[in-house]
Amino acid sequence: MNRITALPLVAALLFAAGQVPAAGSVPQVSISALDATEIQFSYEKLRADFYQKTDPQLIVDGARSELEKELHTAGVSATLPPVFADDDSARTAKNVDHEVDLASRAAHGKMSGHELAYAAIRGMLDSVHDRYTVFLSPKDYAELNQGLDGGSFAGTGIVIQQDEQTHLIGVSNVVPGGPADKAGVQQDDLILTIDGVSTKNLTIQQASSHLRGKAGSTVQLTLQRDGKPLAAPIVITRAEIHELSVYSKMLPNKIGYVELTVFGKDTGAELTRALDRLQQDGARAIVMDLRDNGGGYLEAALDVSSKFIASGPIVSVESRASNITTYEAEDTAIPPLPLVVLVNEHTASASEITSGAIQDSGVGTIIGNKTFGKGVVQEILPLPDGAAIKITDARYLTPHNRDINHLGIMPDIVVSENKSPRYGDPLHDSQLGRAVQYLNDRIAHTPSGATMDTPAQQQQ
DSSP states (O other): OEEEOOOOTTHHHHTOGGGOOOSSOOOOOOSOHHHHHHHHHHHHHHHHHSSSOOOHHHHHHHHHHHHHHHHHHTTOOOOOOOOOOOSOHHHHHHHHHHHHHHHHHHHTTSSOHHHHHHHHHHHHHHTTOOTTOEEEOHHHHHHHHHHHHOOEEEEOOEEEEEOTTTOSEEEEEEOTTSHHHHHTOOTTOEEEEETTEEOTTOOHHHHHHHHOOOTTOEEEEEEEETTEEOSSOEEEEOEEEEOOSEEEEEETTTEEEEEEOOBOTTHHHHHHHHHHHHHHTTOOEEEEEOTTOOOBBHHHHHHHHHTTOOSSEEEEEEETTOOEEEEEOOSOOOSOOOEEEEEOTTOOTHHHHHHHHHHHHTSSEEEESOOOOOOEEEEEEEOTTSOEEEEEEEEEEOTTOOOOTTTOOOOSEEOOOOSSOOTTOGGGOHHHHHHHHHHHHHHHHSOTTOOOOOOOOEEO
16 A cells, blocks of 8 residues: 655755755765765655664665675675764765765776665665565656556457357456447457457457557457347447456346456546446445455545445554554445455455455455455655655554554455456356355345345355
8 A cells, every 4th residue: 555755856956965964074975966865865754754763874784785785796896884874864865875976986887876876775775674665666666656557558448358168259348438338349248250350269368469459440349149149240449448447247136246456546436437337237236356456545445445334434544653543434435235345365455454444344244365464554755767765654453443464354254265266257266156145145135225244254
């Protein structure tokens, strides 16, 4: 779970290497103003924001160790002098700058000063021995943002799978409002041909290559629906498709299924649209699948949880100074429906916030395997050159004040995952099959509009 805080670009002007205020004598260095800015900012934020007390000497020792490691990897044998830390953060950062300068000279062009500044920052962050407190290169940071916020591609907006019986390509889902949706393609259609090419025995990758193409180009599909070929082909004009984080479909007996792949910036809005659509189609219960969802933004967890929890606390966040901030439901809940949340050992962070809130509030039932157990919060701090630092700055507690870090959340109904499950298919997914069974029973015995009681833990 991450929170973004921006480093103003003006910092590069305020903290240039030759302008850092210092008390007492400090070494003169020749690293760039940008590198000096990023080193000082990273050091100060780690000291101020990390959720546990830090030792400044251990931090600068971490920078030195990482510099020596990088030099060794580049084939340079060098021992750098000790780096000293004190209470003056600017002077301490200047000492790290000097160490980077010495390492750069020892490298003799095998590594740039900028690369070594990155190494120093990475070493400082690694010194606190927290797996979530890390340096992100510009490439890493861009990939993280794309993973959370989704990318775009030109295509049809069809989510496909291979039909096991016919070996044709099936429509698992259709992006709402996308080209295929507008053209009339429906969930569970079978695609017989793509531009005249039979889909029988095509791999998913091969079918995708036929469906994707330049925005504005067209593709012609022949479809089979409910066992019968459609009378005429469907022509779809490809367009830019934003990668979704929420996929939905209707399961038998009007059980709505929503799968969340990540808690990104648009996840709350996407879930709202998916739930609206399922309710319009008459959904009588909901399965929310958070399996393999490693989390994302705190704000997204609040948005998602608030769709099912009408009022009351969602999560409490405790900082290093023991300041506790409690976040309440946002008054956006849908009318109560029987609800199951699917989890497994890869359900983590923001996914666990939502699972814990739903479990503690009693509005739904958790089914699956025990979750990962990531009960800490990170802030992501962009650096001026496109890199970033990620620092664990707090821990969180569920509404019942449970600390699930390293412990995870135990489901109300424990069901092991079958080998090679086919997510979204109750017949090939033991955990989803159990959820459907449970909800069918609740539908049969729960009056319209009533909520569920959370059962005692059961082993399946």
